[in-house]
Amino acid sequence: MAYERDLEFIYSNPTKITYREKCVEDAGVEVSELGCSKAFLVTDQGVVEAGLAERVQKALGAKLVGTFDECCQDSGYHIVEKAAEIARENGADCLVSVGGGSVIDTVKAMSQLVKSGGKLADYEGAQILTEPQTPQVAIPTNAGTGAEVTNVAVIKDWDRHLKQFFVSPYIAPNVAILDPTLTAGLPPMLTAITGMDALTHAVEGMVDAPAEPLVDGLCLHAIRLIMKNLPVCVENGDDMLARGQQMLAATIAGIAFSNSQAGLVHTIAHTAGGLFGVPHGLGNSIMLPHVMMFNLEDAADKYAMIAEAMGIDVRGMSDMEAGEAAANAIMEFTKKLGVPQKLSEAGVPEDGLEQLAEQAMSDGTIIYNPRIVMDSSEVMELLKKAW
Numbered sequence: 131m132a133y134e135r136d137l138e139f140i141y142s143n144p145t146k147i148t149y150r151e152k153c154v155e156d157a158g159v160e161v162s163e164l165g166c167s168k169a170f171l172v173t174d175q176g177v178v179e180a181g182l183a184e185r186v187q188k189a190l191g192a193k194l195v196g197t198f199d200e201c202c203q204d205s206g207y208h209i210v211e212k213a214a215e216i217a218r219e220n221g222a223d224c225l226v227s228v229g230g231g232s233v234i235d236t237v238k239a240m241s242q243l244v245k246s247g248g249k250l251a252d253y254e255g256a257q258i259l260t261e262p263q264t265p266q267v268a269i270p271t272n273a274g275t276g277a278e279v280t281n282v283a284v285i286k287d288w289d290r291h292l293k294q295f296f297v298s299p300y301i302a303p304n305v306a307i308l309d310p311t312l313t314a315g316l317p318p319m320l321t322a323i324t325g326m327d328a329l330t331h332a333v334e335g336m337v338d339a340p341a342e343p344l345v346d347g348l349c350l351h352a353i354r355l356i357m358k359n360l361p362v363c364v365e366n367g368d369d370m371l372a373r374g375q376q377m378l379a380a381t382i383a384g385i386a387f388s389n390s391q392a393g394l395v396h397t398i399a400h401t402a403g404g405l406f407g408v409p410h411g412l413g414n415s416i417m418l419p420h421v422m423m424f425n426l427e428d429a430a431d432k433y434a435m436i437a438e439a440m441g442i443d444v445r446g447m448s449d450m451e452a453g454e455a456a457a458n459a460i461m462e463f464t465k466k467l468g469v470p471q472k473l474s475e476a477g478v479p480e481d482g483l484e485q486l487a488e489q490a491m492s493d494g495t496i497i498y499n500p501r502i503v504m505d506s507s508e509v510m511e512l513l514k515k516a517w
C-alpha cells in the first residue's frame with residue numbers, strides 16, 4: 131500500500147470557495163469582504179459575447195473601475211503587461227477574472243505587476259514572491275482547468291514559442307466563485323476537452339504527490355464525478371446538476387493538482403500548445419492514455435486505484451492489468467465524448483514531432499513524471515503512437 135512509508139508534506143488550499151447556482155451575483159460582496167472597493171474586471175471576447183461579463187459587471191456595480199476584454203487562448207506577456215498597466219491607471223485594488231484558465235492565469239500573473247510593478251519576466255519561476263499580491267476573485271466559465279484554486283499561472287511567451295510558469299501561493303486567487311450557470315452555454319467540444327483537462331489533473335495528480343493521503347482522496351472523487359457527469363454535460367449542456375458536479379470535480383482536481391506535480395501528459399500538452407497552438411485540454415486528452423501506458427510499471431498501484439474509481443471491475447486483476455484497463459477505458463471515454471484521438475487531428479504536423487519531443491525535454495514538468503524520461507527519443511516514440 132502506497133502510504134506505508136514515512137510521510138512528509140505540506141498541503142495548502144488558500145482559496146475560499148463559494149458554490150451555488152447564480153452565486154456570481156455575490157461578486158461585489160466577495161470584493162468587499164476582501165477589504166477592497168475598486169474592482170478591475172478581466173475577461174475575453176467570447177465571455178463578453180456570451181453575456182457572462184455583463185452579469186459580473188452588474189454584480190460589481192459601483193465597485194467596478196474598469197474592464198479589460200482582450201485576453202485570448204494562451205494569453206501572452208504583452209497581454210498581462212497591458213492589462214496590468216490599465217488596472218493600475220484605474221487605481222484597482224482587486225482583480226476579478228471571468229473566463230477560462232487563460233483569463234484566470236492572466237489575472238494571477240497581473241496581480242504581481244499591479245502590486246509590485248516591474249516586468250512580467252521579473253517573476254518567472256517558482257517562489258519568487260515574499261508577500262501577498264493584489265487580491266483576486268476568480269470566476270470560471272468552464273469546468274476544467276481548476277485555475278481558480280491553483281498557485282500557478284502558465285503564460286505563453288509568444289516570442290520564444292513556449293509556456294512559462296509562475297508559481298507562488300501568493301498568486302492563488304483569494305476567492306473562487308463557482309456558479310454552474312456560467313458554463314451552460316459552453317459548446318459540447320469545449321465542454322469535453324476542458325473536462326478532460328480536469329481528468330488529467332486527477333490522474334497525474336495522484337502519481338507524484340507527497341501529500342498523497344489527502345491528494346489521492348480528492349483525485350479519486352474528482353474521477354468518479356467526471357466519469358459520471360462529463361458525458362451528461364456534453365450531451366445536454368443545460369443539465370445544471372451535471373454541470374455543477376463537473377464544475378466541482380474540476381475544482382477538486384485543481385486543489386489536488388496544486389498540491390501535487392504535473393507529469394508527462396502536461397509536459398507534452400504545454401509544449402504542443404506553445405509550438406502548434408494545440409488547446410491545452412485537447413493535448414492532455416490525446417496524450418493521457420498513451421502516457422499511462424508509458425508509466426504503467428512505475429505507477430501501477432495508483433492506476434489500479436483510478437481504475438476502481440472509474441467503475442472498472444478490478445477483482446482478480448493485478449495492479450498492472452487494472453492500470454492498463456484504466457488507460458484503455460480513458461481512450462474509450464474520449465471516443466464517446468467525440469474528442470479527437472490523434473495529434474494529427476489537433477494541428478501537430480508530422481515533421482514537427484521531432485521538435486516537439488526535443489522541446490518537451492526542457493519543460494519544467496518533465497522531471498516529475500513517475501517514470502524517468504531519459505532522452506527525447508522516448509518522448510518521440512510516444513508522440514508517434516499518438517500522432
Ligand SMILES: [Fe+2]
Pocket residue numbers: 275327330331396410414
Ligand atoms: Fe491542465
